[in-house]
Amino acid sequence: MEKITGRATDLAKCYGASAVGIVTTEMLAGGPPSVDLAYVLPNAKSAISFAVPLNQDYIESWFSKQSHADHLHNNIQTNVIASGISLELANYLNQKGYPSIPLTANTAYRTDSKNGRFDEIPPISHRYLAVRSGVGFFGLSGNVLTQNDGAAIILGSVVTEAQLIATDPIPGEINYCDDCRLCKAACASGFIDGHEKVTMTMGGMDFSYSKKRHHSRCDYVCGGFAGLHNSGKWSTWSPARFNIPDKDEAFYPALVNAVGPYLKRARTALNVYNVLMPGDRVELTCGNCQLICHPDKKIRKKRYKLLTESGVIVENPDGSREAVSPEEAKKHLAAMDPKTRALYEEV
Numbered sequence: 001m002e003k004i005t006g007r008a009t010d011l012a013k014c015y016g017a018s019a020v021g022i023v024t025t026e027m028l029a030g031g032p033p034s035v036d037l038a039y040v041l042p043n044a045k046s047a048i049s050f051a052v053p054l055n056q057d058y059i060e061s062w063f064s065k066q067s068h069a070d071h072l073h074n075n076i077q078t079n080v081i082a083s084g085i086s087l088e089l090a091n092y093l094n095q096k097g098y099p100s101i102p103l104t105a106n107t108a109y110r111t112d113s114k115n116g117r118f119d120e121i122p123p124i125s126h127r128y129l130a131v132r133s134g135v136g137f138f139g140l141s142g143n144v145l146t147q148n149d150g151a152a153i154i155l156g157s158v159v160t161e162a163q164l165i166a167t168d169p170i171p172g173e174i175n176y177c178d179d180c181r182l183c184k185a186a187c188a189s190g191f192i193d194g195h196e197k198v199t200m201t202m203g204g205m206d207f208s209y210s211k212k213r214h215h216s217r218c219d220y221v222c223g224g225f226a227g228l229h230n231s232g233k234w235s236t237w238s239p240a241r242f243n244i245p246d247k248d249e250a251f252y253p254a255l256v257n258a259v260g261p262y263l264k265r266a267r268t269a270l271n272v273y274n275v276l277m278p279g280d281r282v283e284l285t286c287g288n289c290q291l292i293c294h295p296d297k298k299i300r301k302k303r304y305k306l307l308t309e310s311g312v313i314v315e316n317p318d319g320s321r322e323a324v325s326p327e328e329a330k331k332h333l334a335a336m337d338p339k340t341r342a343l344y345e346e347v
């Protein structure tokens with residue numbers, strides 16, 4: 001097993017992973033349902049978890065609203081690499097005689113809960129496997145942070161019948177999260193509680209992060225249905241400025257209300273395919289809680305400043321998007337005919 005563990009780890013690294021860990025079923029015992037490896041492979045004995053880094057060079061231009069496409073393209077490509085590593089790794093292990101299941105990096109949901117895939121429960125949680133196996137550690141945001149790339153990573157996993165040799169979680173003193181709360185401040189949807197924490201136990205070890213509010217908050221804002229922060233001073237990459245409600249229960253009706261305009265607005269050239277979204281495609285307009293979180297606090301602060309001082313996004317008649325001041329944005333919308341304006345805000 002030492003040899004096969006070493007080769008599986010090396011394969012993931014050779015193909016693009018920056019950190020790799022191994023977790024066994026015993027290490028996940030007592031955890032939430034999404035760490036039940038048997039859900040995807042009845043005789044599973046272990047799983048390989050890994051992180052693929054996003055390109056840090058595109059993050060500043062994302063926050064300063066200079067380039068939407070650079071990070072978006074990189075995000076899609078990195079997801080494809082993570083899913084591809086899973087496929088290659090599972091194929092390798094299967095060929096070596098160990099039945100293994102590759103997992104898609106994102107946008108895969110269980111269908112057997114109350115609301116089916118709309119409950120957004122993954123077959124297996126990459127995040128929980130990653131913290132238990134030492135690929136990274138939880139930040140306040142609930143995102144997995146890594147020592148070198150912060151939260152700017154895409155996670156992947158493979159579940160296998162091979163009894164691979166486990167790796168340990170990263171010791172708490174190495175976790176750089178200092179509760180700066182910039183992830184919460186950069187979230188226009190209010191998804192991250194930021195104060196109350198949730199703790200889960202996996203294999204006798206506790207792992208904590210901030211309580212989160214209903215996931216439809218993130219669907220609404222990150223998906224681009226609305227993007228203007230309640231201060232009115234900054235926005236995500238979405239040109240839509242429908243109300244961002246206070247209460248969880250108001251988000252689903254708000255989302256349903258914003259679907260019509262969402263479908264009628266011009267699409268960006270690049271979209272993420274996601275079966276939960278109208279037309280099966282989603283605009284990626286946020287990700288701020290993830291992208292802001294760098295191990296160096298000075299960089300976190302700089303990114304937050306870029307986000308909050310670069311104005312708001314408006315859409316031009318040709319479908320291009322640009323950042324303007326909040327005042328200019330109001331004039332831009334006021335100059336539209338009511339039908340066009342209703343694509344972006346309540347008229």
Ligand code: SF4
Pocket residue numbers: 139140141142176177178179180181182183184292293294300
């Ligand atoms: S942004 Fe700050 S509080 Fe949030 S996870 Fe990162 S280090 Fe922790």
Ligand code: SF4
Pocket residue numbers: 186187188189190191192217218219221222286287288289290
């Ligand atoms: S992706 Fe955006 S909307 Fe979703 S939780 Fe993170 S900051 Fe909030």
